[in-house]
Amino acid sequence: MLKHSEDTTVPKDNSNINKIDEQDRAFHDWYRFVLSYPPHLVRDYIEDFGLNAESVILDPFCGTGTTLVESKLRGIPSLGTEANPFAHFATCVKTDWDVDPDLLYRHSCEIAEFALDILRQQGIGDSVPFEGNIADLPLRQLSPEQHKLILTGSISPIPLHKVLVLLDCLEKYRIEQVYRHQLLAIANILVFAVSNLRFGPEVGVGKPKVDTPVISAWLAKIDEMVEDLRQVKNQNDAPAHVYLADARCPDRVLPPQSVDAVITSPPYPNEKDYTRTTRLESVVLGFIKTKADLQAFKKGLIRSNTRNVYKTDDDDQWIQNHPAIQGIAAEIERRRIELGKTSGFERRYSRVTKLYFGGMARHLAALRSRLRPNAQLAYVVGDQASYLRVMIRTGQLLADIAQALGYEVVRTDLFRTRFASATKEQLREEVVILRWKG
Numbered sequence: 001m002l003k004h005s006e007d008t009t010v011p012k013d014n015s016n017i018n019k020i021d022e023q024d025r026a027f028h029d030w031y032r033f034v035l036s037y038p039p040h041l042v043r044d045y046i047e048d049f050g051l052n053a054e055s056v057i058l059d060p061f062c063g064t065g066t067t068l069v070e071s072k073l074r075g076i077p078s079l080g081t082e083a084n085p086f087a088h089f090a091t092c093v094k095t096d097w098d099v100d101p102d103l104l105y106r107h108s109c110e111i112a113e114f115a116l117d118i119l120r121q122q123g124i125g126d127s128v129p130f131e132g133n134i135a136d137l138p139l140r141q142l143s144p145e146q147h148k149l150i151l152t153g154s155i156s157p158i159p160l161h162k163v164l165v166l167l168d169c170l171e172k173y174r175i176e177q178v179y180r181h182q183l184l185a186i187a188n189i190l191v192f193a194v195s196n197l198r199f200g201p202e203v204g205v206g207k208p209k210v211d212t213p214v215i216s217a218w219l220a221k222i223d224e225m226v227e228d229l230r231q232v233k234n235q236n237d238a239p240a241h242v243y244l245a246d247a248r249c250p251d252r253v254l255p256p257q258s259v260d261a262v263i264t265s266p267p268y269p270n271e272k273d274y275t276r277t278t279r280l281e282s283v284v285l286g287f288i289k290t291k292a293d294l295q296a297f298k299k300g301l302i303r304s305n306t307r308n309v310y311k312t313d314d315d316d317q318w319i320q321n322h323p324a325i326q327g328i329a330a331e332i333e334r335r336r337i338e339l340g341k342t343s344g345f346e347r348r349y350s351r352v353t354k355l356y357f358g359g360m361a362r363h364l365a366a367l368r369s370r371l372r373p374n375a376q377l378a379y380v381v382g383d384q385a386s387y388l389r390v391m392i393r394t395g396q397l398l399a400d401i402a403q404a405l406g407y408e409v410v411r412t413d414l415f416r417t418r419f420a421s422a423t424k425e426q427l428r429e430e431v432v433i434l435r436w437k438g
Contacts, residue, residue, distance in 0.1 A: 078241075111166070199277075396412075
């Protein structure tokens with residue numbers, strides 16, 4: 001249920017409102033970015049905007065495809081742009097339902113047997129934890145450069161070996177029609193069942209799993225995917241197309257006047273390095289092979305944290321005449337000096353704030369020519385106090401930027417509140433509703 005701006009009460013089930021409902025797990029659960037908004041929020045705005053099979057929905061920051069999957073389930077064509085190569089891949093697979101579920105199941109069972117046979121020959125089981133001397137095992141490893149790209153301790157040696165053996169078998173006996181779906185299933189279990197990663201406000205490393213089932217976990221995920229595909233076998237297949245592209249430049253890839261509605265959640269201005277969230281699967285599956293690959297990927301993202309700010313960045317020129325944003329940046333710098341903060345990251349806090357809102361202005365400006373008259377837009381954003389506890393009212397500032405670019409600001413809906421440990425305050429997550437009259 002949508003909460004409009006005039007209703008300032010906190011949603012009753014605030015702790016669970018961002019979680020996925022059990023009935024929404026089909027396709028969404030193939031791989032879900034941990035920072036994704038829930039499918040029911042997309043449904044709310046599809047209904048609120050009166051969208052149907054004649055409409056086209058865009059998610060310019062599509063992540064792992066919540067908006068596109070939900071649109072497809074409702075028979076509505078959709079478009080997406082995403083700069084993260086792994087997230088782009090995940091969305092492409094999650095919206096590809098033209099797959100024979102029987103072939104996917106049968107071939108995956110064969111692959112599993114090949115992998116289990118190799119592991120047995122090496123003295124490694126999948127269902128029973130290894131209890132011998134790990135030093136005696138011929139364990140596969142990542143290259144030194146790959147190893148430097150992932151968080152230290154992300155995955156233990158034996159589980160990693162099992163994943164690499166499974167990947168080898170998949171490549172050796174590859175069938176193109178089902179290969180991408182099998183890879184995505186590996187990505188899912190790699191992160192959520194096999195690795196040592198834990199997800200809170202930031203991604204971190206938890207208690208190491210010396211050994212854990214890999215092949216059986218992968219087959220269980222394949223079973224889920226097969227069942228979902230069987231459920232839609234005779235359903236009309238609404239098109240969904242995802243571009244690997246920078247969301248600040250949607251005019252480079254989207255057709256002119258092709259979009260009726262936008263439902264999206266851009267990154268928030270904070271110190272979250274969003275590339276860390278998908279780092280393990282990106283490296284193990286080969287989407288990022290070198291430090292240069294990682295840097296190229298970061299340069300295609302909106303500047304929302306100090307870890308992807310570069311000397312040549314100039315998005316801040318878009319908001320140089322916006323007094324509120326300039327004032328926030330100046331206050332952040334004043335507090336930095338007052339508190340004696342001198343690290344390289346802290347020195348960039350002021351700049352990244354301007355680059356973030358400048359990037360959003362650049363995005364909204366470029367998007368205008370791709371919107372049809374009376375297109376409706378919903379942007380899920382959150383207040384932030386990440387930079388030396390200076391409050392950033394993201395939704396309010398985004399609405400101001402949009403209005404200056406010719407958009408009509410319809411309203412701001414309260415999505416939820418969340419507790420900020422740094423300031424001990426409840427911060428608002430809001431949905432800024434815009435209209436492009438054309």
